[in-house]
Amino acid sequence: MPLTPIYLGLGSNIERERNLTAGLEALAGFLHDITCSPVFESFPVGIKSGNFFNFVVSARTDLPLHELDRRLKEIEADNGRYAPGRKGLPLDIDVLLYGDRVGNFDGLVLPRPEVLKNAFVLWPLSLLAPGLRHPAEGSTFAELWEKAAIQQALWPASFSWRGVELTPPELRQAFPPLSL
DSSP, X not given: OOOEEEEEEEEESSSHHHHHHHHHHHHHTTOEEEEEOOEEEEOOSSSOSSOEEEEEEEXXXXXXXXXXXXXXXXXXXXXXXXXXXXXXXXXEEEEEEETTOOEEETTEEESOTHXXXXXXXXXXXXXXXXXXXXXXXXXXXXXXXXXXXXOOOEEEEOOEETTEESSOHHHHHHSOOOOO
16 A cells, blocks of 8 residues: 555643653654654643643555544553543644545544644644645645734744754744743
8 A cells, every 4th residue: 555645733731741752652653754843832722721732743654544543542542541530631643634635534524624723733734844735725834824813822842752852942942932
């Protein structure tokens, strides 16, 4: 089976570094050519909780869409996503793009609508794949970010995986952290 390019959104607001690193390591076990965007910290949206870390991963997979989604749910479960009584979100992994598919695939809507609604998805995606075109909108992700009018506070955050800093220092300096 040929390899399909995919983009995944990852987020956590509980033991962020530990859970996101565990998620990346699990993904590295079955995805090819993983590349990560810078990591962003943001205030929670829609829930009362601690701040989130979010970023986007590009990779290639030989898995069919629903098998990929099933594996992502297993990784989330292994990291406490569905634990009874949990507070916050230990690990969230969403399929944002699967090749150039557009539509509803047995409840999995692609491209994921949150791509255009949440700055913590669109900004990292625009940095990771600026020239990639949104399969339904036609504009590049850099163009979509440039004209986005999303009112969410977020800023670049330091995060390392396998000894590599994912967020360039100059990006962190250009957009310093916010506080309440």
